[in-house]
Structure formats: structure tokens, C-alpha cells
Amino acid sequence: MTQINIGLLGLGTVGSGVVAILQKNQPRLAVLDAHVVKAAVRTITPARQAKYPGIELTTDTLAVVDDPNIDIVVEVMGGVATTYPLLERAIKNGKHVISANKDLLSVHGVQLAQLAKEHHVGLYYEAAVMGSIPILHTLANAYAGDTITRVAGIANGTSNFILTQMVRAGSSYAEALRLAQEKGFAESDPTNDVEGFDAAYKLLILSRFAFGMTPALGDVTRQGITTLTRADFAAASVWGYTIKPLAVAAMTNGQLNLTVSPHLVPAAHPLSAVFDENNAVMIDSVNTKQITMTGPGAGSLPTASSVIADLITIASAIRAGIEPAPFVDAATPNTIATADQRVSERFVVLHSETLQADQAAANLDIGGKMISGEGSIFIHTPAISDTQTNELIGKIERTKDLQLVHILPIFG
Template identity: 40%
Template structure:
């Protein structure tokens, strides 16, 4: 096979990067693969739009059928986004024996397992390394480089927008609303930032990571998710005074055959590698039984970093075609889906309370925690915003989520507690 023909769905930021890399690195890629890669068709919404890349006019089409039904096209690269319509398009492509490369984490988190099974049935490859952490080859590292290990835990900063915002809030003392506007002005955040700031984008990526790492079919709805909207400068200041940095962290762990996946604001020790990751960069920290601790770091988004991952996947597809092993990479999950119950989910917690500043108040609060066998590693008590009030900031030892929820429920009915100001997970101190 002297030439591989590619259909490209989408010519936005990532699609433009893919075209540039295939053009600029044409000879290098041909030397590595032993054959040439040629874009045959590009699916776009607007045929007349000016592009940031030199492209043949007869490549462009607004009809998906010209890609997925064209017998001459070997591989479909999907970088246009969307879920349901895109899923139908890729299903049709697989049924027509076309290999798929996608950067669509939303699609893969929702329909990925079904698409992988369909690809295997049709002896096709579907690779999606670019869907998580942009230019960082984390999915391939989990499926290949760390394949022989037993992965116990993954912690990651997998959303560049929120990491940029948290960096600005911590380093410059800016409020959430200010940093959100700045992120939107710079193009890091969308006009509707919900998927980023509420943690949904990170949850989709953590679903994909957990599926690969634990060899278990987990679903997006299995992820406990909370975002960064309610983080205040006071939270950041208290965390700092206790030796922590707040980040939006995705955490996946598996113990005794049961998995837990969360995305939530998390306090990390200031010297933890993830605490040092700034601005829009991503990083994924992996704990393996044999390898120990490893970290993958780099740009989590952008035209060329993400496009590099897409083209690397494309080259892997071409290698498989030439070797005659297409469709053999996917392996069905090894383990049945089992999730930890609240009594099996253990972590430390940061708790901030507004209480009446009166004799015996602190004792009443500690009695409730003692009742549920919750002990503390750190405690601060400071004057509150109003007269005769105080703020209590506590960091627990490792407790179960069940212990935490039961304690919180009791605190809400306690007269001396005016309100629970904030509560965050504490991690990274194993």
C-alpha cells in the first residue's frame, strides 16, 4: 500500500493543526511509515470560510457521506466535536470498514465502549489518545507502556481552563468572576463555561482514564463531580496557611476490585508535583503497583499539541493496516463494573465552619466528630466576620465518606453551628 487516504471531519483549531503537521512533516511521516498519507476530503460547515492553512478547494465538502461512504478513504479523523450526530457518523464509518482517529472525549466518554466493540467487529481501529490531556500521551502510556502493571490510582489536572483560573486566584489574589472573564477573553474558557468550571469536562476525561487503567467499563454517571464556582480567596488563604494548594483534581482509584472516580476541588501539599502545575498546563500522576509513582506533564490543549496526538494515532492506525493487525488492539474489560460504597471511600478532608463564639461550642462540635470516630490532623480557630462568631478550620485524618456525611448531617442540626462555609478533599500525602 503506497498511499493512505484520509477523510478529516472538522477544520477548526485542531483540524487545522492536523493539516499543518501532515503537510510540514510529510517526508518524516513517509519515512517512518513507508507510505504516504494524503487528505482526500475535509468535512466543514462553511465552504467559503477563510482558513489558516493552505488547502485544496476540491477537498472541502459539507456532505458527511462524501467521507464515510467513499470506498477510497481508509481512515476518518474526527475533530469536529459533538456527541449524538457524531456518534451516528462514526458508526456508519466503522460499518463501512473505515478506521477512526478522534479527539472527542465527550463522545468517547458516552459511547466509547460501544464504538470500540463495533470497531473490533469490523476489524477496524479506533484510537483516541488526543481526547485526554491534548499533547500528553497518557492513554497510550496506560494501554501500552504501563500495560503490565496494576494501576492503583490516577490523580490528574485534566482541564486547562480551571487550572489557569485556580493559578490566577492563588498567585494574584483575584476573585472567581475576574479570572473567569480573563480566561474567556484569552479563549481558554467558552462563553458558557459550565463544562469546565463545573467539572464535567474533567469527569469525561477521568472516565476514559479509569476505564483503561482499571480494565473496567465505568460510566460517566459513576463519577462524583463538583466544580470550582464556590472557591473563595478565604478558602485559598486558609489552605495556604495550612501548607496546601487548591486544584481541581480528577481522582480514580481501585481497591479490592472496586473503583471510585471523582472530580473535585482538592487540597494538595504545596510540594506535591501536581500542586506545582501552573496555568493551562495538564498533568496526570499515576500510582502503579510495580512502577511506583510516575507523572505525565504538558500542554493539555491547543492546535498543534492536540494535533500531534491525533497524527500519532493516525500513524499507529497506518502501521496496523500495513501489518494486517487492524482491529486487534481492543480488549474487552477484564473486570465487572463494581463501585465502592461510601463506607469504602477513604480520604482526608478540609472543613470550614462558622460557629457561635461561646463557651462549650467547640466541645459540642468535637463531640459529634468523636461520635463518628473522626479525628483531626490540623485545627485553626479564628474570629469570625460578625461579633460573637468564630471560624473553625479543620483537616481530618483519613476517614470514610460515610463518616463524613453522617458528621455533616449532625452538624447541620447543631445550634452553635451557623453554617458550613466550605468543604474540600485533601489528597497527595500518601
């Protein structure tokens, strides 16, 4: 039996985890006889080469994707502009591709999948979403006879860590962010995480698997966590809620509603008990009703384990002499909910030096539960649409001595 040769694009946190798992030679892996033989890295040092004596290190990425002896290319280097042509070239060269690159796959996943189909190779990317949680394989295989109505979860560990510190340690947003950066959970520029872009990219991929649609980033209603304060958590707790950074894709009357935002979540809900850098995903469906999965959202071995799951699928197909099945069928036309169709209860937070909650609500002509104190006003509205929310924002802007802090959706 000829061994299956793997080429890595990237040998950092995730790439080194892939090598470590393969070297343990677990029985399910040993029978496949798959080995990393070449890896493209930024720099080569004697110490690094000595650490991987059986792997040829190169700084030339084309040396991996053009190598006729490599069967599977595993991309864990990140990036879009320079990485997409490499994956495209690898597929055209007849190589199976595994990727952990959510940014690239949220934008180019459909094109690469079509190209893989044309060249009879596999394109798998479990590690691109939710780290160690096998959500894409679950959506692709476990719901063939079921109808999914909603996928919701905590898709960004950095944001969840920050909000955990705010609610458990009483930290301010700035203090919690600084701790996340010190621990390596947040980048020096945390925009991608704290403004919801990372979670939005993941939500696009989840929507592809759950609903067969290919929405764009502009279809996602996105709001970051940067305006949250400890007072928000205190007010939410009065009404039995906590605040979690959720990504939600919900199908209602055939219309897909995509939201990435801090949400008020009932304190008794499973998602409210997911803390620190952990991720979670909840699937609602007609037959199965509801399941929730949790696990580490990042890290060397957790993410590498998802890469290995894809590797087993593709390597097993190679051993069986068959073409790997397409990872996902995204042929359903997009039907994106309009502003009138996006409806939820809202948590409205205002600031005023002179108005109390009941006065502000009367001026704005909105009902619901209210709390005020120390210049802050909190209103829990009945269910209203995005259109009505935008009208409310206009009223706030026209009301003297009343400033909008934020409006958060309430998860039900």
C-alpha cells in the first residue's frame, strides 16, 4: 500500500498540532498510512528543521501545491488574496484540499467547491468554524432527513472571554480586552473579533451547510461588543438574562435572517453557561428539536483535531478508490429576510441627564419594561422589526437630551 502524502501550507499553531496528532499514530490513522512529507513555512532554521526531521521544509508555497507526489494539501496559513490562488492551483493539480481558513472559505468556498467537483477531488474545511466542534460534518450528514430552522451559537472565543470577564469579574470592557490580549486570545488590533467580522464569516459558512444558501457578508446584521458596560449586565440580570456574543441564522417563512450581535440570553438557557474562550452551537430542527454542542473554539490540538477529521474522510476515500463526496450542496437560491421580516424583542440602552425611563418611553412612544438610574435608561421592548427599530433610532436622535448607546436583540 502506497502511503498518502500530505503537504502543509503553514506550520504554526494548527499545523504543528496536525503533525503532533499524526505522529501519535492512532489506530484509525495508522491504517490510512498518511504522512506529512513537506511543509511551506515563512522561515527555516536549523532548530526548526531538527524538530521535524521527516518533513521537508520550504519557504516556497508552490513547491507544495505543485509537488506531484503530494496527495492532500492542508492549508493552515490563513490569508485570502495570496492563499486563494494556491488552493485553486492545488485543486487544478488534482490534489485534495483541507483548509481551516474561514475568511477565504466564506467568500470563495462555493467557487473552490465547484472547481474541486470538476477535478474530482475533495474540499473539506471543518476546522474553519467552531474550532474543535464537529459542526459542519454534523450539519452535512446528520440532518439529511430533517429540516433545520435555526443555527445559533457563540462563534468567537475572544468576544466570549471578554464578556465572561465583564460579568464574572466585574471588569470593564477595556480591562477585559487587555486581559484577553495578555493571554493571547485577542490580537493587538482586535477589530475582527470584537466587531463581529470573525463570527459573521463563520455564520456564512454555517448557513451554507444548514440551509444550502450562499449569503454574503452584507446580508448579515452585525453589531460588535465594544459599547457594552457592566451596567448592561446588571440591567439584563434584573429581567433574568445574561449577555452573550451570538451568531444566529434563522429560517422563518422561507426567509433567512442572519445576525451577529451581543444578545440578551435567558439565564437558564444552555448558551448562557458557556464561558471564557469556549464556543457553542445550537441546532433547532423539525425532527430532532434541539441539540447543543460546546468545546474549545481555538488552540493547536482542538483545531487540528477538526483538520484530522477531514483528513480521515478524504484519506478513506483515497484508500477505497472513490471520489470524496462533496462536503456541502449549496444550490438553494438565497432568500434573505427584509428589515420588515427581521423581528425580535429588543434591549434599548439610552443615556440622559434629565429624563427617567417612563419619560423617555413616552417621548419615543414605545412600551415594555423599564429601568433607569445614574443617567442610564434600559427598556425591554416587545417584539419589533428592524424597520421599526430604525424608526425608533430616528426618534431618539430627534429627542432633546437623549442619546442612544445601543439596541441589542433578545434571544428567544
